[in-house]
Amino acid sequence: MRISRRLFIRDGVATVTLGLTAPAFLSAIAQAQGLPNRRLVVVYLGGGNDALNTLVSYQDPQYYSRRPTLAIPAGQVLQVGTDAAGHTLGLHPRLGGIWNIFNEGRLALVQRTGYANSSRSHFEATDIWGTANPQSSTGSGWLGRYLDTLPRPLDALAAWNTTGDTPRALLSGVSGVPAIPNGSTYAYASPNRGSAAVQERQALQTMAANPSATRPHLAFVNSTTRGALETLDRVAQASTYTPTVAYPNSGFGLAMRTIAGAIVKGVGSKVYWASTGGYDTHSGQGQQAGGAYGNLMGTLGDGLAAFYNDIRNQGLLNDTTVIVFSEFGRRISENGSNGTDHGAAGVMMVLGGMVRGGLHGTAATLAPGHPTLENNSGDVRYETDFRSVYARLLDGWLGVNSVPILNGDFRAGAPAVF
């Protein structure tokens, strides 16, 4: 067969959508799973958040003597009252958006969360928060194991990860979680148009349906291809969402906006994952409330506040809980680079329409030798086991038994955030 060059059509890449079904139907499977409509949004602060500058113990003189350039002046903090141990506390001045939520009683600040012998390695520590097992940084994650408890067949959008790769917390032996950073670019592309493109998409779907029993790694990649193809059209629906508030123009803001779209359009995911990075502030953290760390707080607070207000405007706040965590806190004393090195206990945040807000747990006393410190008084010692917070979220929010998921009973001492 001969071909004449003149016949070629120089198509651009076309995108192909199959027929769409109504959003109400889309989440039917999801709604059948677990407590109807309740959802958990997890926000990870990548790099180890400097908790002492997030929630400031501004009457502790050691805070100022150990952080001569980084300490936030007492007059600038957003006061949140006094904890059970008598520490008077305030939020970072750039957290004004969530200070309002605190004042409404819907933001819980869980102080000194962590675990014994905290890992100072980012990777090990992040994995430990993922596995919920301080003795093991490998294997499945706590949210992956939660997804495994949901009835089968599991909805392909039972969870929605807005980051590019799958965090360990979402890893499971059996439930793949789609990574959808931006719904508007989430479409199938073809070099052809019309029926040829539709047939091509169907061929890819058939190829990816091959069980590949002798090659589990191929079966795994096939599952991601299938997951993409099966979720494209629903995600396209979610990305048509018009928010009720303006989201900040940041990666985190976009992620929270994407999540709000999925929630409002009734996608039905039970778990959403977002992250915002830059918290490994070894240097250039900024003077007082300004600089790099101030910007991190602004990104976080503004993104969370936009999401909270948007979801409230949509009347969905009582079905939504957000948690915020990081892999560790940072060293109490600032270093010579206008920064802080890897530390131990941190602060977790829990917010939502059903959350019992306020100060949970107690702050450390930063004077050297105090029992709330560790590592030759260099770091903050944990008070609340992070797994007890997970337990409360699983038992009290998602309505499942936390014990098998966490491989133990961590309910004792859990902060009463619900």
Added chain:
Amino acid sequence: MAQLNPEIDHLLRRAGFGVSAMEVETFKNMSTPVAIAYVVDYEGRPDDVDERIGRPDHVQVASKDAFLPDIDIDDARQRWMFRMIHSRRPLQEKMALFWHNHFATAYSKLAGDSGNLQAAKMLVSKPGALRGPQGQIELFRKYALGNFRDLLIEIAKDPAMLIWLDGKTNTRSKPQENFGREIMELFTVGVGYYTEPDVYAAARVFTGWNLRQSEGFDRNDMNAYQEFVYNADEHETTDKAFSFPIYGNGSRTIPSRSASAGIQDGIDLITALAFHPETPRRLARKFWNFFISDIHAPDPAFVDGVAAVYLQNRTEMRPVIRYVLTSPWFTNPAMKYARYSWPVEYVARAIKEVGWQNFSLDRVRTPLANMGQLLFDPPNVGGWHLGANWFSTGTMLARTNFAAALASSQKEFLAVAMEDEGNSPQALLAGMLNRVTPAPLDAAPQQALMTYLLAGGNWGGAEQLNTRTAGLARLLVGSSEYQLV
């Protein structure tokens, strides 16, 4: 390329980025040992690849303004992709990629510190291109198969690293732990083989390993630069005790030295870490994942073997990599296609196999970012999350859609290239599989491809062939099978 000896095909996918139609002749009649020597002993061949940028028979580059790959990070990304696709020394680029991930340093932090121009320059400038030190990636090319201890010393003095892990502010009064921790945790022995006090001691070892700026430093001047300086006044001179031996006699303490001689502290620690028995074992596991499989766990005998070769050769890498590529594990048929390709490997191989006519590398930036691998911007100092972690619905969609963009750009050329195979769908599929190299296809996906080829009705006609050839290339390169390497 299925025209090649399968052993050589495997070698060039793993130790390089695959084989283009242009390169088949070079490898066609080689024996496997000759091909391994060709790949490993690359110094005999010229490093002329950059001179070929702009040639019409090569993949193209494009830039909004002038193409400035020594000071513009996006242009530098294109230059590196060009090198992966066209270098006559593919293993050098492959090892540079390995070291880039091992010593993962991200442009974004450098740009925040020193501005975009200086950040790019510190990472990518070629030796002699501009005043000041060469870029970090050139260190990885130079030491691709060089001495690992020497590479560690160079890295400890590398301006990009001194900013990335904050060594530039590591001073006597306020030791900075970032580099001291990561050189043990990530660059050498790994978690479990050092203690927290070791981290604090290592921070003190590198006090005074700082940066200095060229005279009248202006960050927007391409000839301004920052370079390593040993700042004796900022070196902390007391002794430093470790939990592992630093010296051949078993001593675990770096002795107190005068400030002027204190740079030796760092050399001693680096040497100890380079020769620590866990360092080659850790590297061996990473080489296993990089060259042999990230699906099957490293064979302990392989780890032992690599560690022995490394120590016998005083941390020289060329004998180590030769050992890896000639080992029975490398040639074991069970290890073929038993590895997940990294996004840049996938993109480079797809371009080499499908074709690059009029295709410009500025078009791979966004797809690669969506696949999770923007060169010179790893997510953190631990590097990219490898293996199965490369794959999620979002990243797989980015991969399969890149296949669509590439096939679309090559539609016309592919149809011409495949016209002799266009007499039947079977012949077209066989011909395309001679060109692109997915892992073996089971019967069901093969059937799906045949169904697709026949779905347009009676076979024949230029329009049919034009459409289905591009669609077939898109399906094969965008398949799950093709993601394995």
